[in-house]
Every structure is written in structure tokens, then in C-alpha cells.
Amino acid sequence: MAYLHNEIRNETHLVPGLPVDGEQAWSDFMNSVNTKICRFAQHDVIFYEGDMADRVFEIVEGAVMLYKLLPDGRRQVVEMLGPQALFGIPAHGIYDCAAETLVPTVLRSLRRRDLEEQMDLQQHITRCLLSQMERLHDHAVLLGRKSATERVASFLFRFVANRGGVGCTGPAKGETDEETVRLNMTRQEIADFLGLTIETVSRVFSDMKRRGVICIEKTDQIRINNVCGLCHLTGAH
Amino acid sequence: MAYLHNEIRNETHLVPGLPVDGEQAWSDFMNSVNTKICRFAQHDVIFYEGDMADRVFEIVEGAVMLYKLLPDGRRQVVEMLGPQALFGIPAHGIYDCAAETLVPTVLRSLRRRDLEEQMDLQQHITRCLLSQMERLHDHAVLLGRKSATERVASFLFRFVANRGGVGCTGPAKGETDEETVRLNMTRQEIADFLGLTIETVSRVFSDMKRRGVICIEKTDQIRINNVCGLCHLTGAH
DNA sequence: CGTCGAATTGACTAGGATCAACTAGTGTGG
DNA sequence: CCACACTAGTTGATCCTAGTCAATTCGACG
Structure with missing residues (x-):
């Protein structure tokens, strides 16, 4: 493939889901449970911080940012996510960030319970999380230093x-x-x-x-x- | 239990491993594989950023911080971890942070391969990671705003x-x-x-x-x- | 008591925030 | 097609928070 130096690259800044071994098992699983496809326009809100977290999302196409607000309105974007990334998996029952699209975006969502019941697919999730976490570490360095x-x-x-x-x-x-x-x-x-x-x-x-x-x-x-x-x-x- | 307002609290600022359902399965697993117990003094280095990541660590007792360095020496601590927390699980084969103890600490380590082969325990790991991630989100707000x-x-x-x-x-x-x-x-x-x-x-x-x-x-x-x-x-x- | 490293305090500086004015780009309607 | 409005972005002037550099104090330990 030719090296197109005028090509407008568009996704590398986003945290992707890693292309991993678990890929096949993951897509089998996603086809086996009741998922919903949703389309969002640019800068649409997907959920707010503090909302009940009953659904988990996978980015099919597009880009999403996660952010948190301080009560006086100061905002901090904490993650930017791209295709295959998972988000909306909360440690507790509530989203700890708001989620908003950066470009028109297609998401696939499933019930959190369906995901949790499916233990042997955790590896795919684990890899997504680890990848997001490394980015957060780098981001902390950027913000702090x-x-x-x-x-x-x-x-x-x-x-x-x-x-x-x-x-x-x-x-x-x-x-x-x-x-x-x-x-x-x-x-x-x-x-x-x-x-x-x-x-x-x-x-x-x-x-x-x-x-x-x-x-x-x-x-x-x-x-x-x-x-x-x-x-x-x-x-x- | 009496509310001891003069008690010196010591662990709440650390990211813990969550006390979860998977707890039992996790400890069964840890007993089944070849783990090593290591003791570290205060401010000992456990590993450096960039080291080959062949072992994963669980904190038995103590506290550990993870940090990254810029080439000019500026440092950013990105996580502080407490008992039951897991660390040293890299998205790639290399530690993305250095790890250092804050207090005298006991760790249990296992080979990364042993962990990866054990897929159905990923849920415990997932929960640890999610909990760490929420802390990182809050930390980003702190650093940025x-x-x-x-x-x-x-x-x-x-x-x-x-x-x-x-x-x-x-x-x-x-x-x-x-x-x-x-x-x-x-x-x-x-x-x-x-x-x-x-x-x-x-x-x-x-x-x-x-x-x-x-x-x-x-x-x-x-x-x-x-x-x-x-x-x-x-x-x- | 003296030494050494960590912590505190002070004086000064600078990087980025704030506030305000201005410009460019986009869309609307006559 | 242009005039106007509206929003996003740019630029300028000033301020202020936190950084830098230096001097001093504190505390642990031999």
C-alpha cells in the first residue's frame, strides 16, 4: 500500500478496542444476546454522569469522548474512544462520566446484565480496559507535567x-x-x-x-x- | 464498633481491589498456580517503566504507587494502590509505569502466562481495573481542572x-x-x-x-x- | 552536639487564565 | 447575490497562580 502523506488520518488518536484473539468469541457473543444499534449525530449526548448504568456500549463506527464536570462547570475530558472500544461499564451501578459523540456515530448497546453473566468473554473486556488505562496513564502525565x-x-x-x-x-x-x-x-x-x-x-x-x-x-x-x-x-x- | 475519631486511617486513599463475588474463585486460583511472596521495604522499586512484564502482582499488605517519567525527569504519579489491588498487567508486553512501595509491603506475584490462561477469573480482574479506572478519571479532573x-x-x-x-x-x-x-x-x-x-x-x-x-x-x-x-x-x- | 536530608518560608518570575475586543465562517432571509 | 446575525475562533492587555531559586528551619540519627 502506498504511503499517502496527504491522506487525512482520522482515528489513531482514539483509544481503540485492541484487535485480539478473543475477537471471534466476542462477536459470537454479541450476536447471541439482545443488542441494539443506535445512531447519533455529532456532539450528541449518549448519557450523563450519574445516570443509572443499565447498558454497556460498543462503538461500531465514529468517536466518543467521556468527560466529567465540577459543580462550577469546569469540565475535563478524560477519554476519547474509537471503533471497537467499550464504554459504560461502571464499577458501580452508575456512569462515572458523561459520554458525547465527536462525529456522527453508530453504537451497539447491550444490557449490562447480559454482559456480566457472560464470564468467559471478560478477556476481551480486560484488554480493552488495559488499553484505555495505559492511555489514561499517559494522559495523567500530560495533565500533571x-x-x-x-x-x-x-x-x-x-x-x-x-x-x-x-x-x-x-x-x-x-x-x-x-x-x-x-x-x-x-x-x-x-x-x-x-x-x-x-x-x-x-x-x-x-x-x-x-x-x-x-x-x-x-x-x-x-x-x-x-x-x-x-x-x-x-x-x- | 465505636467510632474512633482519633484513629489514624491508613488505606482509604488507595485503590483497593473490590471485595467481590469472584473473591473465592480468585483465591482458589491463586493457591493453584505457582505464586511467589515478596517483601519490600518502604520506597523500594518493584519494577521500572519499560521492563519486560513477565509477572503480575497482587498487594497482600502495604501500598504501591505507579509513576511515569518524562525524559527531563519530571515525574507523574498516576495511581496509588492498596491491599488486594492488582498491578503489572500490561496491555502490551512491557510495564507502562514504574512501581514503588509507599510503606513496607508484601506482594504476591505470579507469571503473567498463568493469569492469561485462566480466562474465567477475568471478572475479578475486570472489577479491579474498573475501580482503578474510575479513580483515574477523577484524577484526570484533579490534574486538569x-x-x-x-x-x-x-x-x-x-x-x-x-x-x-x-x-x-x-x-x-x-x-x-x-x-x-x-x-x-x-x-x-x-x-x-x-x-x-x-x-x-x-x-x-x-x-x-x-x-x-x-x-x-x-x-x-x-x-x-x-x-x-x-x-x-x-x-x- | 553536629550532620544531613527533608520541609518550610521568602522573593521574584513566568506561564497560562481572564476579560475584552475583534475577525472569520456559516447560515438565513429578502 | 448580498446584508445581517450568530457562533466559533483569534488576538491583545492584564492579572494571578504556581513555579523557580535561594535561604532558613526542622527533625532524625549517630
Whole structure:
């Protein structure tokens, strides 16, 4: 497959369900129980924090963010999820986060009880949870210890697939090191995800543009001119 | 049981393994496979981020923190775990965090393979993970959206059992609303957990003392004079 | 009593928040 | 097709919280 450096990548920043061994058993199970398919528009609310958690969701297509609110309205987005991810599995009987779509999204939901009765499929769930948890660990580092620029750079970097891993070898040989990404998030959502304000996010974007790191093609479509350079701004190296 | 308001509570701030239905099956399993008991002193390192993850750990007794480092040395503590909690189950083959004891600790470890082969015990693991995840969500809110005072207040509040839940009714009738807690963490560890610096943590403690909210009996033993008042400082109400 | 590391306190700085003004982009209706 | 309104985003000026750097105090231990 050709390396399409102008392709707009769209899902790598999301926590996926891992493609795992349990996949087949999982889909058999999902077909055996009473599931519901629901369609949501962009920025629709799926449930609120504190709602009774009687259904568990799997993302068929689209993207969902989970967030929590403080009573004075401050919001913190804690997870961004993509296809195959599971959410709405609460440790107690109540959702501990609100869930909202980032793009038009298709979900499959099932009764929580059906899931709980099915013990031998827990491995699939476990892997999804572990994957989400590692992302949360990284996110805690971002929130607790990174500067505004590092946060935004890390955020943009999530959208680039196959880069920044342990043995990242830089851009594919002979290719320019650029990448265009579509964010599908408002500045407010980005700010709430990164623990910043709208204004700071905007200023960092402008600053990166001024320094030639990125081009803002549309407000939510950004060309990264030098992925490797951006990576160095993330604070991870 | 009498309500001992001078008792030094010691574990409520840690993520526990939930006392669940799977408990019996879990302990049967742990007895059936080849486990190792290891003892660690306070502030011992159990493993480093990036180590090969071949063993999974259960806390028998004590407390463990998980943290990540940025290359320039900035550290972020992402979880604090207590008895029955599981850790060292990686989504990939490598530990994504370092683990260090907070107090002298006893661990039981088993080979990761033994755990993975045992599918029907995943429910116990799932519940541990879900419980840890909810804490991580709350922690993200703390790191992303709370002030220094709110962070420290939330931190202290973790040490107080049975308070701050949805239907918290205030102090037990007729009792003073105070509580003495032992932190078992250095200022540096607290700072890294809360995304602050040593100095800020120290200043907030001093300020709370000046305002009569707490008394610092020893550097790591603190009397909360008014639990309800502290709760209001957490930003959660 | 002296030493050493941890904690506290003080003075100063800076990064990001706040508040306000302005601009661009989108949709509506005449 | 353009005028207008409305929202999202950008930019600027100022403020303030928490960070930095340095000096001092505290506490544990030999």
C-alpha cells in the first residue's frame, strides 16, 4: 500500500478496542444476546454522569469522548474512544462520566446484565480496559507535567499513525515528513481534554503556525509539516 | 464498633481491589498456580517503566504507587494502590509505569502466562481495573481542572473513609468532625501525584494550618479539624 | 552536639487564565 | 447575490497562580 502523506488520518488518536484473539468469541457473543444499534449525530449526548448504568456500549463506527464536570462547570475530558472500544461499564451501578459523540456515530448497546453473566468473554473486556488505562496513564502525565505547547503537540501527535513508538525510525524513506489530520473537535473540547482554555489552545496553534510547524487548512483540519519536529515538541523525547 | 475519631486511617486513599463475588474463585486460583511472596521495604522499586512484564502482582499488605517519567525527569504519579489491588498487567508486553512501595509491603506475584490462561477469573480482574479506572478519571479532573488548594484538599480527603460519597450525611451524630491521617508519602511524592511542586504542597499545608483546617502533628501525620470543611475545599461541591 | 536530608518560608518570575475586543465562517432571509 | 446575525475562533492587555531559586528551619540519627 502506498504511503499517502496527504491522506487525512482520522482515528489513531482514539483509544481503540485492541484487535485480539478473543475477537471471534466476542462477536459470537454479541450476536447471541439482545443488542441494539443506535445512531447519533455529532456532539450528541449518549448519557450523563450519574445516570443509572443499565447498558454497556460498543462503538461500531465514529468517536466518543467521556468527560466529567465540577459543580462550577469546569469540565475535563478524560477519554476519547474509537471503533471497537467499550464504554459504560461502571464499577458501580452508575456512569462515572458523561459520554458525547465527536462525529456522527453508530453504537451497539447491550444490557449490562447480559454482559456480566457472560464470564468467559471478560478477556476481551480486560484488554480493552488495559488499553484505555495505559492511555489514561499517559494522559495523567500530560495533565500533571506538560506545558501548553507540549500538550497541544502531544494531542496533534495522537492523530499520526505508526509514529512515536519505541523504535520510530522517522518518516518513510524518501518521503516528506508531513501529514494532514482532521480533529473533529471544537477548540472548547480540545481545551477541556488538555486541561487548558480555549484561548491558550488557540494561541499555541497560532504560534506553531508562525513557526512553520503546522498549517491550519481549516479550523479543524491541520497539516503537520514535520511530524518528527512535532514529536520533539511533545516533551516525550 | 465505636467510632474512633482519633484513629489514624491508613488505606482509604488507595485503590483497593473490590471485595467481590469472584473473591473465592480468585483465591482458589491463586493457591493453584505457582505464586511467589515478596517483601519490600518502604520506597523500594518493584519494577521500572519499560521492563519486560513477565509477572503480575497482587498487594497482600502495604501500598504501591505507579509513576511515569518524562525524559527531563519530571515525574507523574498516576495511581496509588492498596491491599488486594492488582498491578503489572500490561496491555502490551512491557510495564507502562514504574512501581514503588509507599510503606513496607508484601506482594504476591505470579507469571503473567498463568493469569492469561485462566480466562474465567477475568471478572475479578475486570472489577479491579474498573475501580482503578474510575479513580483515574477523577484524577484526570484533579490534574486538569483543580487549583493547588483543591488538589491538596482532595488528596487529604482520600484518607477519610466513608465520607464524601453521594449521600454523605456529615459527621456521625454527636461526634466532632475531626480525623487524623497518616500520609506515608514524602512531599515530593505528594507533589508528583498532584502535579504540583514540593514548595506549593508545603505552602498549601501551611496555609490550611494557619486557617485552622488542619493541624500538622508530624510531617506525615495530619489532623483534619473539620472533615466537612475540607470537603468543601476539594472543589467537588 | 553536629550532620544531613527533608520541609518550610521568602522573593521574584513566568506561564497560562481572564476579560475584552475583534475577525472569520456559516447560515438565513429578502 | 448580498446584508445581517450568530457562533466559533483569534488576538491583545492584564492579572494571578504556581513555579523557580535561594535561604532558613526542622527533625532524625549517630
